[in-house]
Amino acid sequence: MQTLKQSLASKKFTITAEICPPKGTDVSDFIKKARLLKNKIAAANVTDNQRAVMRLSSLACSVLLLKEGIDPVFQMTCRDRNRIAMQSDIMGAWTLGVKNILALSGDHVSFGDHRDAKAVFDIDSVQLVQVISKLNNGTNMKDTPLKGGTDFFIGAVVAPEAEPGEPELIKFEKKIEAGTRFFQTQAIYNMNQFHKFYEYAKKFDVQILAGILLLKSAKMAHFLNNNVPGVTVPKHLIDEIEKAPDQLAKGVEIAARQVKELKTFCDGAHIMAIGQEESVPAIIEMAG
Amino acid sequence: MIITKQKDFFKILEYLKGRNNIYLFGCDSCAEQCETGGDKEVKAMAYLLKNEGKKITGFSIPAETCYSMLVKKYFREDKDMIENADAFLVLACGAGVKAVADAVGDGKPVFPALDSLYLANVTRYGHFFEGCSLCGDCVLGETGGICPHTQCPKGLLNGPCGGMVNGKCEVNMENDCAWIVIYRRLKAQGRLGILKRIAPPKDYSNSVKPRTVVVESRMKNK
Ligand code: SF4
Ligand code: SF4
Numbered sequence: 001m002q003t004l005k006q007s008l009a010s011k012k013f014t015i016t017a018e019i020c021p022p023k024g025t026d027v028s029d030f031i032k033k034a035r036l037l038k039n040k041i042a043a044a045n046v047t048d049n050q051r052a053v054m055r056l057s058s059l060a061c062s063v064l065l066l067k068e069g070i071d072p073v074f075q076m077t078c079r080d081r082n083r084i085a086m087q088s089d090i091m092g093a094w095t096l097g098v099k100n101i102l103a104l105s106g107d108h109v110s111f112g113d114h115r116d117a118k119a120v121f122d123i124d125s126v127q128l129v130q131v132i133s134k135l136n137n138g139t140n141m142k143d144t145p146l147k148g149g150t151d152f153f154i155g156a157v158v159a160p161e162a163e164p165g166e167p168e169l170i171k172f173e174k175k176i177e178a179g180t181r182f183f184q185t186q187a188i189y190n191m192n193q194f195h196k197f198y199e200y201a202k203k204f205d206v207q208i209l210a211g212i213l214l215l216k217s218a219k220m221a222h223f224l225n226n227n228v229p230g231v232t233v234p235k236h237l238i239d240e241i242e243k244a245p246d247q248l249a250k251g252v253e254i255a256a257r258q259v260k261e262l263k264t265f266c267d268g269a270h271i272m273a274i275g276q277e278e279s280v281p282a283i284i285e286m287a288g
Numbered sequence: 289m290i291i292t293k294q295k296d297f298f299k300i301l302e303y304l305k306g307r308n309n310i311y312l313f314g315c316d317s318c319a320e321q322c323e324t325g326g327d328k329e330v331k332a333m334a335y336l337l338k339n340e341g342k343k344i345t346g347f348s349i350p351a352e353t354c355y356s357m358l359v360k361k362y363f364r365e366d367k368d369m370i371e372n373a374d375a376f377l378v379l380a381c382g383a384g385v386k387a388v389a390d391a392v393g394d395g396k397p398v399f400p401a402l403d404s405l406y407l408a409n410v411t412r413y414g415h416f417f418e419g420c421s422l423c424g425d426c427v428l429g430e431t432g433g434i435c436p437h438t439q440c441p442k443g444l445l446n447g448p449c450g451g452m453v454n455g456k457c458e459v460n461m462e463n464d465c466a467w468i469v470i471y472r473r474l475k476a477q478g479r480l481g482i483l484k485r486i487a488p489p490k491d492y493s494n495s496v497k498p499r500t501v502v503v504e505s506r507m508k509n510k
Contacts, residue, residue, distance in 0.1 A: 162452060178486060230451045
């Protein structure tokens, strides 16, 4: 099995995709989707209670992917655990064979299905990257030596289309300083703007996987715009999908078009299909 | 100022079920300004409870009900206060409820009529904004006087999250993203360098509860 790190090091265009854990313990659909993506992508991200909706743990699902021969990217948010639990789970993931981790803040609990929950946010995503770097160096975040550390390939998220952009770029640089080796971006729509961001980002020793979001339908695009933090699908794309006789086919076509364009300059793409993982192979094929 | 909000009246009635003689406490400080525990609200509560068949044995509105010593004085001055009541209902913040409960002692129950919400700035007359959450490790010196621990619902310390859209907060699009406000202010002050340094995790060791401070110079009979 080639790992994400190896794939990116080989300089070939690297594709990752996101798989959402099930709500419950029946993992048959999750495994089915994983098998569909096997050998088509370099690694699969496992989301961590995305949108603050409680699901099967990203750690457990990462291990399930390993058993299927897929390199998992274990996503960890700062929303649900304090610094003690986080370090403990990160080391746990390492002992179970997980090699990649993606640090993110996490959507606020007020979006999810447990709105009465306490939002933890004991540390933030930059500090989380720092913590993982320390574990990689064999100490915990208090600099106490560990009997065996980790050696994670550390990833984080960046929003190249954030407006205003400067504070986001300052945070991006802090994530690099903290030890981030690769970035998966939030969904991108403006290729010219992304290209500029990419040129700037390549001044640093990091790999960039551009986020591509599959739009299943115009209705879904509207839903995302209204309910998912940080997602703003531009109107011209929604119109293009609305007019199509087969909206899903159109969404796949648009995603493939974006991936194809990325292939001309970027390190890779990260496809977020949000429940429509079975369409990912078609996107990859169509992108050539 | 401490912001309070009245509990559901049915919840209050549930507390007072089977207790017919009620003594009321208000507070002439914060709760008066939020219109939850001043003279007007205490009298309105008395009226509502009388309609429910309760007898109001009396009421007091101390200048500051969180001032435990002051509240104790009321009890010393009215020896029968405890005797005559089956229960006490307090229209003040949690600290006010505690002051009354401590003064009453173990014999009779004391109930809160309000929920205590937050420490506020009075931004305009009648407008109360949560600006500090008393974390015990103040970072305002690095954030242009804007509290990321309070104005950012996630309490992030290193800049905006991915949910920020056009300077607004993902949790409530009516609100400015705290980090954009901080960024603009530090930029205007030529202090963006602070934002470029990684802020360390917050030190929560100063917020182990309950916290107690003794100001020696203010102690009488030292
Ligand atoms: S950092 Fe914020 S919550 Fe903490 S003391 Fe300062 S203003 Fe208050
Ligand atoms: S949008 Fe800004 S204020 Fe709102 S949670 Fe994110 S960082 Fe905090």
